[in-house]
Amino acid sequence: MDSCKMEAVLRILSTVFLVLTAFLVGLDTETKLIFHAFPRKATFKDLNALYVLVWIASAAAVYNLIQLFRSYIQTGFMKDLTASYRCLAWGIYLLDQAATYLIFAANTAAAQGSILAVTGEKSFQWMKLCNTYTRFCHQIGGALLCGYIAAILMIITSSISAYALFRLYSPKQFLLLKGK
Template sequence: MRAGMELGLSEISVFLRLSAILFLVLTACLVGLDAQSKRIFYTERKATFKDLDALMVLVYVESAAACYNLLHLCKRSISTWFEGYSKWSLCVSWVILLVDQVAAYITFGANLAALQSAVFAVTGEKDFQWMKLCNRYSRFCIQIGGGLLGGFVASLLMALLSSISAFDLFRHYSPKRFLFLKSA
């Protein structure tokens, strides 16, 4: 019964990682390749993701998180060749949990920072004399909005992966092992 549950959890983890990679790459591509040009008073002005620092950070964070998930899937496929429980696998489980949590928090934070910048681009800010960008570059803003939506879905998937990593780590511990009790 337990082996079936572990196999199911492993398959769910692989599916979630593949889905997270898909959404992370989609977000990075939508935001990073987005550009729109407009002629304003005889000059050509081009809006790109490099105009807002938060969008640049978002592209880099989402790309790094996608690479991490891809490396984790490669590690998982290689580790199936070396079955068995050891202290080494326990240490690796701790590292995976910590990196999964860091990746989840950083992707969520980068998405929130990009969302805040996008809100300023939509509404403007009179106190800082920032003008609205989305009334001139509407296609650019719609594509950024789609990228942010994909980024939040990826963040949710990363949070789910972090909880699965926590379960995978803490299932190695038992009360008898923790208290150094021997079974009778």
């Protein structure tokens, strides 16, 4: 399988996992009665890191779809567009890097906030919320797993875009273009 097809497959898989992450977090709610009288609803908006994760995962999924469309246009109509335009190759590489780091950072921040919900913090008198909202916590855990899988897939995609960029340059002299 050539690198263009591999990149397309990786982008499709990462888009699926990013959409799954956004939906699992965004649609996750659980309502419990506190003291048998007061309903309390747990949603992703209760933890800012989960709220940010939904938006970043959605934006990264849209970015991957745009890159898939660009790749389809490039292979269908304009052969070897990246080799002709170094600026485009640099832009794709830098955007892939930024999207990968953002997804990883958002997942890590959400995981850190979620760990406090699992373990609690006695010094701040924060109770363990996952004892009360078990289904909510399990679904968030599954969403974080999907988010980390998407981040790993995006790391591999970013490596492919780095290869596509740096193959344009000469291996003998640093950042000197290859002659034709």
